[in-house]
Amino acid sequence: MNKILLIALFLLAVLIPFPAFADDDSEDITKNLGWIAIGCGVVANLPFVLLNKYRRYAVSAGGQSLQTARKIGIVFKPILNFHIMMNSIGYFAGITHGMLLSRHLDSISLSLVITMTLLMGSGLMLKYSSSRHVKLFQRLLHGQFGLVILLITLVILHVLTADD
């Protein structure tokens, strides 16, 4: 009971809502918001990517690692749901942020919107499409290394040029 109370208090302390605005005059607040968003992105994507890579490795390696992968398979669905939930929140929060601050639109923001929409669209089609061919195409497109690198670069550039 005490442990649960401690964890709840810790989570409450970390997640206490605090008003902060991206168009604030203070440069620190703007950049900190950006780094928090990047941190959320890492939390949303890194466990899912690592789990996926390990599963693929285990299937090809076989033996002991295949048994471990089967055990890990139990947590695959919750981690996938967490990945979808966090990225959906991030996408819609990002779009709202863009609409509210559209007067500051620059090429990095526009590129970011295009890349995010493409990845979100491919993720949605991957989840909801029933066609095998569409699923295969979207699975490959959603995990394209080039697109991931492009997104990371654009997000970091967007944060670094936030005060301009």
Place this chain on the structure above:
Amino acid sequence: MEREREREHDDEGLSIGSDAGNLILLVTIGAIIASVGFTGFKILRTKRPAVSKK
């Protein structure tokens, strides 16, 4: 006046229509087209394995 013009010039750095801005947009669109093309190519390559000549 001079300072204002200078600031406006600085703001043009990454704005849409500027050289750097256009370059960033071109790189993004190019990377997206390349990714989609590469994905299609990958699927076509795996679906039609090369037939060995006897």
